[in-house]
Amino acid sequence: MKSLRRQRATRATGRGRHRRHAGARALVRSRPRAAAAVPVPLSLVRPRAPTAAPPVGPPAYEWLSAEDRMFLRFEGPNAHMHVGAMLSFAGGGLVRRSGEVDLRRVRQHIAATLHAIPRYRQRLHWAPGDGAPIWVDDARFDLAAHVRHVRLAPPGDEAALHRLVSRLLSQRLDRSRPLWEMWVVDGLAGGRFAIVSKTHHCMVDGIAGADLLPLLLSPMEGGAIQRAPHWAPRPAPSASQLVRDRIARQAQAGRAAASEVWRVARQPGVLGAWSRSAAGFWKAVGLGVRPAPDSPINRPIGPHRRFAWFAVELDAVKQIKNQLGGTVNDVVLATVAGGLRRFLLQRAPDERPVDLRALVPVSTRAAGEPSALGNHVAAWIMPLPVAEALPQERLARVRASTAALRGAHDGVGAEMLTGAGSRLLGLAVRLVERLRPFNVVITNVPGPPIPLYLLNAQLESVYPLVPLFPNQGLGVAVFSYAGTLGWGFNADCHVVPDVDALVDATRVAFGELAALAAVSGEGAALSAP
Numbered sequence: 370m371k372s373l374r375r376q377r378a379t380r381a382t383g384r385g386r387h388r389r390h391a392g393a394r395a396l397v398r399s400r401p402r403a404a405a406a407v408p409v410p411l412s413l414v415r416p417r418a419p420t421a422a423p424p425v426g427p428p429a430y431e432w433l434s435a436e437d438r439m440f441l442r443f444e445g446p447n448a449h450m451h452v453g454a455m456l457s458f459a460g461g462g463l464v465r466r467s468g469e470v471d472l473r474r475v476r477q478h479i480a481a482t483l484h485a486i487p488r489y490r491q492r493l494h495w496a497p498g499d500g501a502p503i504w505v506d507d508a509r510f511d512l513a514a515h516v517r518h519v520r521l522a523p524p525g526d527e528a529a530l531h532r533l534v535s536r537l538l539s540q541r542l543d544r545s546r547p548l549w550e551m552w553v554v555d556g557l558a559g560g561r562f563a564i565v566s567k568t569h570h571c572m573v574d575g576i577a578g579a580d581l582l583p584l585l586l587s588p589m590e591g592g593a594i595q596r597a598p599h600w601a602p603r604p605a606p607s608a609s610q611l612v613r614d615r616i617a618r619q620a621q622a623g624r625a626a627a628s629e630v631w632r633v634a635r636q637p638g639v640l641g642a643w644s645r646s647a648a649g650f651w652k653a654v655g656l657g658v659r660p661a662p663d664s665p666i667n668r669p670i671g672p673h674r675r676f677a678w679f680a681v682e683l684d685a686v687k688q689i690k691n692q693l694g695g696t697v698n699d700v701v702l703a704t705v706a707g708g709l710r711r712f713l714l715q716r717a718p719d720e721r722p723v724d725l726r727a728l729v730p731v732s733t734r735a736a737g738e739p740s741a742l743g744n745h746v747a748a749w750i751m752p753l754p755v756a757e758a759l760p761q762e763r764l765a766r767v768r769a770s771t772a773a774l775r776g777a778h779d780g781v782g783a784e785m786l787t788g789a790g791s792r793l794l795g796l797a798v799r800l801v802e803r804l805r806p807f808n809v810v811i812t813n814v815p816g817p818p819i820p821l822y823l824l825n826a827q828l829e830s831v832y833p834l835v836p837l838f839p840n841q842g843l844g845v846a847v848f849s850y851a852g853t854l855g856w857g858f859n860a861d862c863h864v865v866p867d868v869d870a871l872v873d874a875t876r877v878a879f880g881e882l883a884a885l886a887a888v889s890g891e892g893a894a895l896s897a898p
Contacts, residue, residue, distance in 0.1 A: 451836060455831075461827060590822045
């Protein structure tokens with residue numbers, strides 16, 4: 370009897386197991402097939418956050434300078450304070466036969482260089498009390514979250530690249546992570562690819578950003594990828610440590626101010642230099658409280674951008690300045706003035722353009738610190754002769770303005786404004802937001818004069834980006850590289866939707882100056898690749 374009951378139980382168990390297995394097979398058969406891939410907005414494609422690495426060593430952090438804090442204060446939902454560039458590459462050995470970039474090699478190469486720029490693995494942290502920002506190591510740092518990939522659909526033409534770059538540059542950087550991104554874009558015609566680089570302005574200025582290029586690029590093609598050094602995040606400081614350090618910093622600042630007053634009293638020459646700097650400072654404040662002229666390019670901006678570019682030969686620019694006088698920067702400013710004049714006349718033929726006011730960043734770096742991270746910039750606020758109809762007169766007026774600014778050390782006044790403490794810093798931000806002391810930002814950054822390579826791929830061209838401030842619909846940035854001058858036009862898509870027309874007008878303005886300098890028209894202007 371017991372044996373019979375045991376046999377019945379075994380058969381029942383087998384039937385139950387068979388029903389469970391059959392149910393599982395039916396469940397597998399009933400699963401729907403994978404749906405076709407649907408395009409997802411780039412802003413929603415976020416890699417999963419990695420597990421935090423255990424901190425190692427004593428707490429480590431760094432206070433942001435007043436200049437760096439200023440760019441955090443300027444940033445808002447519509448004013449994104451990242452600088453950047455669109456870099457175009459010939460494919461070389463980095464592009465597979467399928468047209469895809471070898472992203473693994475690119476990431477390995479970048480990982481091997483990050484030890485030289487530790488800021489790129491640090492994020493913002495906020496001190497208790499006044500909420501002052503500091504840099505701390507990001508325990509969840511993930512390179513894949515910063516070096517991203519996107520592929521253009523065939524045929525990968527210039528128009529599609531313009532749309533994609535504009536879309537990428539419209540996205541604000543995530544403040545919970547290190548404030549930089551690099552997007553690798555493949556699928557371009559001719560086996561080429563591009564990199565769209567974005568770095569928050571509180572991390573680097575234009576000069577420092579240019580000096581980061583040699584870390585990834587080399588004058589020699591190819592080369593082995595170095596092994597990335599081991600990195601472990603250092604712990605963030607405690608709230609009590611930050612409070613103690615804040616008190617100590619304030620006391621040290623008071624002692625430094627008293628020492629400076631004593632030095633001024635003992636050395637009359639220092640007093641003269643200080644007086645000239647103070648005069649420049651008050652002149653900068655005076656310009657700040659006088660709004661710039663009204664212009665169609667100065668309207669409330671939104672978060673979306675249009676980015677356009679073109680290039681000219683650097684030798685042509687140098688021939689213009691050699692024949693007509695001035696500097697490369699003078700030629701750039703006069704060209705932008707002529708382009709804006711032609712552009713505004715195309716928009717409103719019956720309205721006479723007026724002179725505008727430009728903010729022109731000026732580096733204040735000492736010769737021994739060319740690659741230090743952070744911002745070391747002052748600024749000129751100068752008239753832009755848009756009302757002047759004659760190209761040579763525009764250049765002459767620009768030359769006179771920049772010469773006067775260099776002689777008066779007005780750039781020092783602007784530097785004092787950015788480093789004069791949190792209250793005055795807040796005043797400067799409010800002046801820019803409410804009174805709009807300038808119409809447009811124009812920046813010219815010198816780059817490497819020789820061709821460079823990203824592993825096996827040659828860098829063909831660089832088109833830089835300058836951010837937009839509130840009520841400023843246009844920014845122009847220029848970068849020299851390997852005999853060319855790349856121009857990047859960053860525009861609000863509603864304030865200056867016709868930025869391509871402005872690019873064409875700027876080409877014509879450059880041609881006018883080239884003709885005056887008797888520069889041959891052949892090859893003076895290059896079509897952007």
